[in-house]
Amino acid sequence: MSRFRWPVGGVGVIGVALLAALVLAGVFAPWIAPYRPDETTGSPFSPPSRAHLLGTNDVGQDLLSELIFGVRISLTIGFLAAAVSISIGTLVGVVAGYFGGWVDAVLMRLVDVILVVPFLPLMILLAAYLGPSFWNIILVIGILVWARPARVIRAQVLSLKSLDFVDAARALGVSSGRILRRHVLPGVLSLSLAQFILAAGTAILIEASLSFLGLGDPTAKSWGSTLYYAQVRSAFLSGAWKWWVLPPGLLITAAVLGFAFTGFALEEILNPRLRR
Amino acid sequence: MARFFAGKGVQYALVLLFAVTLNFLLPRLMPGSPLVFLAGEDVGFMTAAQRAQLTEAFGLDRPLWRQYGIYLAGLARGDLGHSVQQGRPVAEIILGRVGWTLMLVGISLVLATLMGVAWGTAAAWRRGRPLDVGSLGAAMLLHSTPSFWLGMIFIAVFAAGMRLFPVFGAMTPGAGLHGWAQAANVAWHLALPLATLTLITIPDMFLIMRYSMLGVLGEQYIATARSKGVGERGVMFRHAMRNALLPVSTVFMLNLGYIVSGATVIETVFSYPGIGRLLFEAVLARDYPVLQGSFFVITVSVIAANIAADLLYPLLDPRVRYAR
Numbered sequence: 001m002s003r004f005r006w007p008v009g010g011v012g013v014i015g016v017a018l019l020a021a022l023v024l025a026g027v028f029a030p031w032i033a034p035y036r037p038d039e040t041t042g043s044p045f046s047p048p049s050r051a052h053l054l055g056t057n058d059v060g061q062d063l064l065s066e067l068i069f070g071v072r073i074s075l076t077i078g079f080l081a082a083a084v085s086i087s088i089g090t091l092v093g094v095v096a097g098y099f100g101g102w103v104d105a106v107l108m109r110l111v112d113v114i115l116v117v118p119f120l121p122l123m124i125l126l127a128a129y130l131g132p133s134f135w136n137i138i139l140v141i142g143i144l145v146w147a148r149p150a151r152v153i154r155a156q157v158l159s160l161k162s163l164d165f166v167d168a169a170r171a172l173g174v175s176s177g178r179i180l181r182r183h184v185l186p187g188v189l190s191l192s193l194a195q196f197i198l199a200a201g202t203a204i205l206i207e208a209s210l211s212f213l214g215l216g217d218p219t220a221k222s223w224g225s226t227l228y229y230a231q232v233r234s235a236f237l238s239g240a241w242k243w244w245v246l247p248p249g250l251l252i253t254a255a256v257l258g259f260a261f262t263g264f265a266l267e268e269i270l271n272p273r274l275r276r
Numbered sequence: 277m278a279r280f281f282a283g284k285g286v287q288y289a290l291v292l293l294f295a296v297t298l299n300f301l302l303p304r305l306m307p308g309s310p311l312v313f314l315a316g317e318d319v320g321f322m323t324a325a326q327r328a329q330l331t332e333a334f335g336l337d338r339p340l341w342r343q344y345g346i347y348l349a350g351l352a353r354g355d356l357g358h359s360v361q362q363g364r365p366v367a368e369i370i371l372g373r374v375g376w377t378l379m380l381v382g383i384s385l386v387l388a389t390l391m392g393v394a395w396g397t398a399a400a401w402r403r404g405r406p407l408d409v410g411s412l413g414a415a416m417l418l419h420s421t422p423s424f425w426l427g428m429i430f431i432a433v434f435a436a437g438m439r440l441f442p443v444f445g446a447m448t449p450g451a452g453l454h455g456w457a458q459a460a461n462v463a464w465h466l467a468l469p470l471a472t473l474t475l476i477t478i479p480d481m482f483l484i485m486r487y488s489m490l491g492v493l494g495e496q497y498i499a500t501a502r503s504k505g506v507g508e509r510g511v512m513f514r515h516a517m518r519n520a521l522l523p524v525s526t527v528f529m530l531n532l533g534y535i536v537s538g539a540t541v542i543e544t545v546f547s548y549p550g551i552g553r554l555l556f557e558a559v560l561a562r563d564y565p566v567l568q569g570s571f572f573v574i575t576v577s578v579i580a581a582n583i584a585a586d587l588l589y590p591l592l593d594p595r596v597r598y599a600r
Contacts (some may be wrong), residue, residue: 001332113287113294116291116533117533118536118575119534120538121540121570121574121575122571124555124567125567125568125571126555126573128558128562128564129313131428205420208424213541214560216321224422225429230428231545232427236428241429247431248425249421255591256420260419
C-alpha cells in the first residue's frame with residue numbers, strides 16, 4: 001500500500017545492538033574499566049589525559065570508570081523497576097479485562113487517577129519521605145509506571161475474551177483461574193514483554209531525573225548521580241562539561257533509545273494488528 | 277454531555293482526594309514522630325511544652341480521622357502549613373513562585389503544540405519519504421534525551437560558552453528595570469529554559485499528530501474531496517488536518533503531567549525560581565511542608581488545566597456539542 005515500509009528489522013537491530021553493547025559493558029565492567037569507581041586515582045577536576053581518558057570528578061575519581069560501572073546501576077534499576085511495574089500492570093490489566101463489571105470500573109478509575117497525577121513531583125515526594133536508596137528508587141518508579149501498560153494489556157484481554165476458544169472453555173465449565181492461566185495469560189505475555197522493554201526505558205529516564213535531583217542512592221552512582229555531582233560542582237559553567245556532562249547524557253540517551261527501538265520492533269512483530 | 281462531565285468530574289475529585297490523603301498520611305505513617313516531618317528536624321531541641329503545643333496544633337493526640345478533619349479544614353482555609361526552613365506560610369512561598377512556572381509551562385505548551393502539529397502534518401503528508409523517516413528518527417532521539425541534560429548542554433554552550441544568555445535566574449536582580457526593559461530582561465532569562473522544555477515536548481505532539489494524520493488520510497472523504505477537485509493544499513488543511521487535530525487535544529491533556537515533570541527538572545538546572553525549583557530546594561533542605569504544599573498545588577494546577585481543556589474540546593469537535 002505504501003511506497004515505503006518502515007524498516008522494523010533495522011530499528012530492532014539498532015535497538016538490540018545498543019542494549020547488547022551496554023549489557024556487555026556492565027557485565028565486564030571490572031575488566032574494562034581502568035580503575036575502581038570509588039578509588040581516588042588522580043587530583044580532583046583533572047581534564048582528560050592518558051591516565052584518565054574522561055578526566056576525574058570533584059574527589060579525584062576516574063570519570064570513565066564511574067560511567068562504566070554506572071551501566072550496572074542504571075540498567076539494573078531500569079530492569080527491576082520495569083519488572084515491578086509490568087507485574088502490577090499485567091495483573092491489573094488481566095483482572096480488569098477478564099472480570100469486567102465493577103472490578104474493571106474500579107481498577108480503570110485507579111489507572112485514570114494515576115495517569116493524571118503529575119508523576120515526577122509525586123515521585124520526588126515519595127522518594128524524599130522514603131529516603132534515597134537503591135530499593136526505594138525501584139519501588140517508587142515501579143508503583144507509578146504500571147498504569148499505561150495496564151491499559152494496553154486490558155485491551156488485549158478484552159479482545160482475547162471474545163474469541164471462540166475462551167467461550168468454548170467457559171462453556172465446558174473450566175474455572176476462571178484455569179482459563180486465565182491457560183488461555184488468557186499466554187496471549188498477553190508477549191505483549192507484556194514489549195511493554196516491559198518500553199517501561200525499562202522510561203524507568204531509566206526517571207531514575208536519571210530522580211538521581212539528578214539528589215534522590216538517588218549515594219553509595220551506588222548511576223549516570224544520573226554523575227550528572228548531579230556535575231551540576232552541584234557547576235561543571236557545565238567551565239570546559240569540564242565536555243567530559244563530565246556530555247558522556248553520561250549520551251549514555252542515558254543511548255540506553256533509552258535502545259529500549260524504545262527494541263520495544264517498538266517487538267510490539268510490531270508480536271502484535272499483527274500493527275502491521276500493514 | 278452532563279454525564280461526560282460528571283464522569284470526568286468524579287475522576288478529578290478522586291485525583292484531588294488521592295493527593296490530599298497522601299499528603300496527610302505520609303508524615304503520619306513514617307517511622308518516628310510525625311513532628312519531625314510537620315515541624316522540622318529540630319524536635320530534639322524543643323522543650324516538652326513546645327512539643328505539646330505543636331502536638332495540640334496538629335491534633336496529633338487525637339484519632340486519625342479527627343486529624344484528617346483538622347487537616348482538611350486547614351486546607352480549605354488555604355493553610356498549607358509552615359516552612360521549616362523559612363518560617364513563612366507555605367502558601368505564601370508558593371504564591372511567589374507559581375507565576376514563573378505558569379509562564380514557562382504555558383508558553384512552551386503552546387509553542388510545542390504548534391510546532392508538533394505542523395511537523396507531524398508535514399511528515400504524514402510525505403509518508404515514507406526521507407523527510408518522514410528522518411523526522412521519526414529525530415523525534416525518537418529527542419524523546420529519549422533527558423531534559424535536564426539537554427538544559428545543562430544548552431547552558432554550557434549558549435550561556436557559559438557563547439555568553440548569549442544568562443546562566444541562571446528569571447531576571448537580573450537589583451537592575452532596577454521597569455516596563456519594556458524589564459520585560460525584555462525576563463524574556464532573555466526565559467529563552468533557554470523555554471527552548472529546552474519546548475524541545476522535549478515536541479516529539480509527543482509530533483508522533484500523535486503524524487499518526488492521527490495518517491489515519492485521516494486513509495478515510496474515504498479525503499478521496500471524495502480529491503475526486504471533486506479540491507486542491508492538495510485544501511485537502512491537507514481544510515479536510516485532513518482539522519480532523520486529525522482531535523486526538524492531539526486528548527494527548528495534550530494526558531501529557532500535562534509529563535510537561536510539568538519536565539519543568540521540575542529544567543527549572544532546577546536553570547535555577548529558575550518556579551515551583552519545580554522550589555520542590556528541589558525543599559528536598560535539599562528536608563523541608564517537608566514545602567514539599568507537600570508544592571505537590572498539592574502542582575496537582576491542583578494540572579486538574580485545572582484538564583478541566584479547561586475539557587471545556588474547550590467542544591469548540592474543536594462539533595460532534596461533542598450536538599451529541600447531548
